[in-house]
Amino acid sequence: xxxxxxxxxxxxxxxxxxxxxxxxxLRREFExxxxxxxxxxxxxxxxxxxxxxxxxxxxxxxxxxxxxRFDKLRDRARFKAWLVRITFRLALDRAKSSNRRQHRETSxxxxxxxxxxxxxxxxxxxxxxxxxxxRAVDELPxxxxxxxxxxxxxxxSLEEVAALLNIPIGTVKSRLFFARKQLAEKLR
Amino acid sequence: MxxxxxxxxxxxxxxxxxxxxxxSKLHAHLQTCSSCRSAFENERSLFASIDSCLRSSANSxxxxxxxxxxxxxxxxxxxxxxxxxxxxxxxxxxxxxRLVWASAFxxxxxxxxxxxxxxxRLKPQPTEGPLVTQQAQSPVAPQTTATEPLQVAxxxxxxxxxxxxxxxxxxTLNKHSVxxxxxxxxxxxxxxxEILLARYADRWRRRHQSPSILLTxxxxxxxDPLQVPLIQxxxxxxxxxxxxxxxxxxxxxxDQKYDQK
Numbered sequence: 001x002x003x004x005x006x007x008x009x010x011x012x013x014x015x016x017x018x019x020x021x022x023x024x025x026l027r028r029e030f031e032x033x034x035x036x037x038x039x040x041x042x043x044x045x046x047x048x049x050x051x052x053x054x055x056x057x058x059x060x061x062x063x064x065x066x067x068x069r070f071d072k073l074r075d076r077a078r079f080k081a082w083l084v085r086i087t088f089r090l091a092l093d094r095a096k097s098s099n100r101r102q103h104r105e106t107s108x109x110x111x112x113x114x115x116x117x118x119x120x121x122x123x124x125x126x127x128x129x130x131x132x133x134x135r136a137v138d139e140l141p142x143x144x145x146x147x148x149x150x151x152x153x154x155x156x157s158l159e160e161v162a163a164l165l166n167i168p169i170g171t172v173k174s175r176l177f178f179a180r181k182q183l184a185e186k187l188r
Numbered sequence: 189m190x191x192x193x194x195x196x197x198x199x200x201x202x203x204x205x206x207x208x209x210x211x212s213k214l215h216a217h218l219q220t221c222s223s224c225r226s227a228f229e230n231e232r233s234l235f236a237s238i239d240s241c242l243r244s245s246a247n248s249x250x251x252x253x254x255x256x257x258x259x260x261x262x263x264x265x266x267x268x269x270x271x272x273x274x275x276x277x278x279x280x281x282x283x284x285x286r287l288v289w290a291s292a293f294x295x296x297x298x299x300x301x302x303x304x305x306x307x308x309r310l311k312p313q314p315t316e317g318p319l320v321t322q323q324a325q326s327p328v329a330p331q332t333t334a335t336e337p338l339q340v341a342x343x344x345x346x347x348x349x350x351x352x353x354x355x356x357x358x359x360t361l362n363k364h365s366v367x368x369x370x371x372x373x374x375x376x377x378x379x380x381x382e383i384l385l386a387r388y389a390d391r392w393r394r395r396h397q398s399p400s401i402l403l404t405x406x407x408x409x410x411x412d413p414l415q416v417p418l419i420q421x422x423x424x425x426x427x428x429x430x431x432x433x434x435x436x437x438x439x440x441x442x443d444q445k446y447d448q449k
Contacts, residue, residue, distance in 0.1 A: 039250045047246045133241050152242035180203050
């Protein structure tokens with residue numbers, strides 16, 4: 001009995017099979033990397049957004065974006081750095097848009113109200129300290145902020161951060177020093 | 189004064205962490221200066237608080253639903269991509285069919301147009317309007333032919349112009365007669381208007397740079413001679429002349445002598 005296969009014009013069954021095999025291999029490779037890099041993407045997003053739900057959403061978007069363009073990545077060893085940059089940019093965009101939305105929604109309700117100056121009691125409170133720290137981190141330059149965030153994560157030494165961002169370790173140290181100095185000046 | 193010298197070193201030491209030990213000069217200063225020691229402790233606790241807050245926010249636990257959600261979105265993405273590919277293929281197939289049908293229809297229309305034009309050209313068309321040039325042929329006037337049209341001696345037209353006009357007109361007439369098949373004279377031009385018509389045709393041809401439609405090919409036609417009915421004359425009544433008078437006789441003799449001389 002003869003077996004018939006429907007083939008689109010301009011294609012052959014062999015090329016389709018090869019393409020399917022290539023796509024399957026890429027998918028498997030990406031899933032292996034996902035188990036390693038998924039938590040990193042989530043933590044980067046969480047460090048920027050400070051909200052678990054938003055961070056999860058942004059990290060998923062970043063991973064999907066990386067998945068769509070994974071076959072165009074020439075150096076697969078740079079996947080982690082690539083994903084970190086995508087996640088960081090997306091998280092910054094989300095934070096800016098949410099800040100704008102929050103400002104728009106609250107400005108009409110409390111137009112003239114300004115935050116009260118901090119007192120000693122407020123400073124003593126941990127939540128207040130954290131909120132001030134968050135504001136100070138938000139005001140940092142993006143490069144220093146990313147270095148501060150990555151170096152604060154467990155399991156990331158300065159050498160690993162330098163390798164991840166493809167910058168010299170001296171640059172990592174200087175950025176970290178100036179970032180912490182600015183934070184201390186604002187929290188002092 | 190000495191405290192200012194150690195300020196930067198103290199800041200670096202505090203930001204470096206607990207594990208870093210100060211050098212000997214700074215350590216000696218901290219032992220002696222209580223204000224610097226308290227400032228150093230405050231700085232160190234501040235940096236420790238910053239680090240602990242950063243670590244706690246940076247090392248948050250990954251939700252257990254994160255990886256399964258990502259995998260589910262992968263599958264949705266794959267299905268969406270497959271649907272897009274199939275719709276694109278279907279759309280391109282429809283577009284190809286439409287293009288084929290449109291090109292076939294256009295080719296058929298062009299062929300029909302060409303055949304219609306050829307058919308119209310091959311058929312002799314009836315004359316539509318007053319167009320031409322052959323003068324009225326009279327039995328007396330010189331006849332103008334298609335090969336030598338309008339060669340009329342006109343002192344007001346330069347010989348070169350007249351010659352060129354004659355050649356052009358002959359060529360045009362030959363081509364036009366082949367193409368159109370018109371062979372009937374359409375305007376009878378009187379002989380005195382012939383030169384004016386020649387001038388007009390020459391001017392028209394220069395202006396339009398195309399074969400003159402005023403000049404139409406015609407076979408030289410011989411006009412039949414005017415058929416005049418025979419004159420019906422009644423029977424002649426011939427009578428002999430009367431005898432000459434003596435004076436008339438003398439006159440005849442005189443004439444004969446004169447003729448002889």
